[in-house]
Amino acid sequence: MKKYLFxxxxxxxxxxxxxxxxxxxxxxxxxxxxIYLNLWNFLYSDPESLINGYSYTQMIWYILFTExxxxxxxxxxxxxxxxxxxxxxxxxxxxxxxxxxxxYILSKTFADFTFKLLILLPAAIVLGHILIGNxxxxxxxxxxxxxxxGILGTMVNVLICISIGLLSFFMEDAAPIYWIYSKVILVIxxxxxxxxxxxxxxxxLKYSPIFAMNYGPAKLFVDFNYDFLIKxxxxxxxxxxxxxxxxxxxxxxxxxxxxxxxx
Amino acid sequence: xxxxxxxxxxxxxxxxxxxxxxxxxxxxxxKPKYKTIKAVNKVSFNVEKGEMVAFIGPNGAxxxxxxxxxxxxxxxxxxxxKILGLDPxxxxxxxxxxxxxxxxxxxxxxxxxxxxxxxxxxxxIYDMKDYEIEKKIEELKALFELDEFIxxxxxxxxxxxxxxxxxxxxxxxxxxILFLDEPTIGLDxxxxxxxxxxxxxxNKECHTTVFLTSHDVGDIEKLCKRVIIINNGTVxxxxxxxxxxxxxxxxxxxxxxxKEKINLDDEKGIKILxxxxxxLKIEVDLKEKNISDAIxxxxxxxxxxxxxxxxxxxxxxxxxxxxxx
Ligand SMILES: Nc1ncnc2c1ncn2[C@@H]1O[C@H](COP(=O)(O)OP(=O)(O)OP(=O)(O)O)[C@@H](O)[C@H]1O
Ligand SMILES: [Mg+2]
Numbered sequence: 001m002k003k004y005l006f007x008x009x010x011x012x013x014x015x016x017x018x019x020x021x022x023x024x025x026x027x028x029x030x031x032x033x034x035i036y037l038n039l040w041n042f043l044y045s046d047p048e049s050l051i052n053g054y055s056y057t058q059m060i061w062y063i064l065f066t067e068x069x070x071x072x073x074x075x076x077x078x079x080x081x082x083x084x085x086x087x088x089x090x091x092x093x094x095x096x097x098x099x100x101x102x103x104y105i106l107s108k109t110f111a112d113f114t115f116k117l118l119i120l121l122p123a124a125i126v127l128g129h130i131l132i133g134n135x136x137x138x139x140x141x142x143x144x145x146x147x148x149x150g151i152l153g154t155m156v157n158v159l160i161c162i163s164i165g166l167l168s169f170f171m172e173d174a175a176p177i178y179w180i181y182s183k184v185i186l187v188i189x190x191x192x193x194x195x196x197x198x199x200x201x202x203x204x205l206k207y208s209p210i211f212a213m214n215y216g217p218a219k220l221f222v223d224f225n226y227d228f229l230i231k232x233x234x235x236x237x238x239x240x241x242x243x244x245x246x247x248x249x250x251x252x253x254x255x256x257x258x259x260x261x262x263x
Numbered sequence: 264x265x266x267x268x269x270x271x272x273x274x275x276x277x278x279x280x281x282x283x284x285x286x287x288x289x290x291x292x293x294k295p296k297y298k299t300i301k302a303v304n305k306v307s308f309n310v311e312k313g314e315m316v317a318f319i320g321p322n323g324a325x326x327x328x329x330x331x332x333x334x335x336x337x338x339x340x341x342x343x344x345k346i347l348g349l350d351p352x353x354x355x356x357x358x359x360x361x362x363x364x365x366x367x368x369x370x371x372x373x374x375x376x377x378x379x380x381x382x383x384x385x386x387x388i389y390d391m392k393d394y395e396i397e398k399k400i401e402e403l404k405a406l407f408e409l410d411e412f413i414x415x416x417x418x419x420x421x422x423x424x425x426x427x428x429x430x431x432x433x434x435x436x437x438x439x440i441l442f443l444d445e446p447t448i449g450l451d452x453x454x455x456x457x458x459x460x461x462x463x464x465x466n467k468e469c470h471t472t473v474f475l476t477s478h479d480v481g482d483i484e485k486l487c488k489r490v491i492i493i494n495n496g497t498v499x500x501x502x503x504x505x506x507x508x509x510x511x512x513x514x515x516x517x518x519x520x521x522k523e524k525i526n527l528d529d530e531k532g533i534k535i536l537x538x539x540x541x542x543l544k545i546e547v548d549l550k551e552k553n554i555s556d557a558i559x560x561x562x563x564x565x566x567x568x569x570x571x572x573x574x575x576x577x578x579x580x581x582x583x584x585x586x587x588x
Binding site: 002003006007010014090092093095096097098099256258 | 331334335336337338351355356358359360362364366369371375376380383384385387388389390
């Protein structure tokens, strides 16, 4: 465990040097929120009305929450880095060191994520207050619990990204798979809550990783209640275990027939 | 006690062959052609504790492939490996605590971190305590003279500095066996000499077993008492350095400066390497002709200066490489 804490610490310190470029990069979040603000403003002709159970304020805070988490994780980079490690055989050179590659990537990614979240989340909350006012039914404990589920949900997302990256063991290019994955997640759960999807697929979605990853935590953030919290936590624990096992299995199978470059 | 035991180790690579041009590329999508290369073929040897062994051979002989299998980076197709009694296939993690590896052509350090942070990191992954790590870093810093750049990110180091850090880092866990794949590649003679003396000292003081590949005859001659030569994936020679020199040293080179021009032709046991009138260079095969007869051919009265030398090790080795082509 100590080794992974060390990786976390080192990578965290390391990411401090990129603070400026990260802040500049996340200015786009303001633009995105501004666009959705206008879009939903148009759809909610009456600001008091509800669409699929969400008020206008809830909707904007929902997107703000999911977009903030999404901006703190560079899924494409995770997939690309792992693919490179697999393709050039680097991953094999890490095999004869006593640490687990999956845990290494997790610690590294989480260091980066923590650093970004510490900057972006307060910024997003301030931004939300300026643009649309208070979080609906605000209660501090609920808000903190929702943020914790948001972090757990991100962990599910990262594990899925790692598995996609590891698919490079078996295929030429894993990037298209990630592209599809990221678009699905963006539309379902990030920009639109599950209630906005066609009714027939809603039950499926409610048992899918999307429930654990972004929909569940964001819904808690705008409409907190303990029953829902328990549901979200249960699905997160299950998906964390499932995907942790899957990534490790894919890794184990992959390294057996890896082709290390000559030299 | 044997710390490395290898028996009938084999590895075959399968790689896609692509035809020429667009037509070839399209063809290879539908009907991929594969070429198999027997990179390592039934290799067997043992290495004793504390030995320094040179594992040499021409490019593509299978040296790196063998080292990768010994250290658990590649899975062998066939054969048995026991490193300190452990099978790298089954006990990779356990073995990792006991060995160190350096690949001259592949950085294992995290290039965005400083050497110091790398040492801390690798110390941590070997479950060392903080004070143990600090103590070891001090030791390695002195041994490898890293003071100047221990806090510079690895990506900004020169090749020589980086390799010094790589070797130092591979020693952080006090390995019992050190595997070095071309550790002195691309280094200047002074740094090479330094690294050799570091390795030598470590072997002497800590009894670390060293298994090394190199194309630099200096590394081999100065460090190793034993040589294993591999060619086309098979071991062609496994002997002490002394025997290698003794058995293959049946040739002498005579370099002579003459007062007058003399006429000399190739004959049994004599090969003219250079004949520039007054300056002569001939190779004598001692199995065919003894050295005094050879000197007599030159007419000793006319010699101004003479130099008789052994065939350099480099040539002995390249002769062996060529013979087994
Ligand atoms: N990943 C791979 N895929 C296909 N063939 C490979 C691969 N790695 C090595 N080979 C082949 O296996 C043979 C042995 O390669 P290896 O790298 O072990 O040689 P080497 O003895 O280390 O040579 P060098 O001195 O040039 O480093 C070569 O013919 C090489 O082309
Ligand atoms: Mg090699």
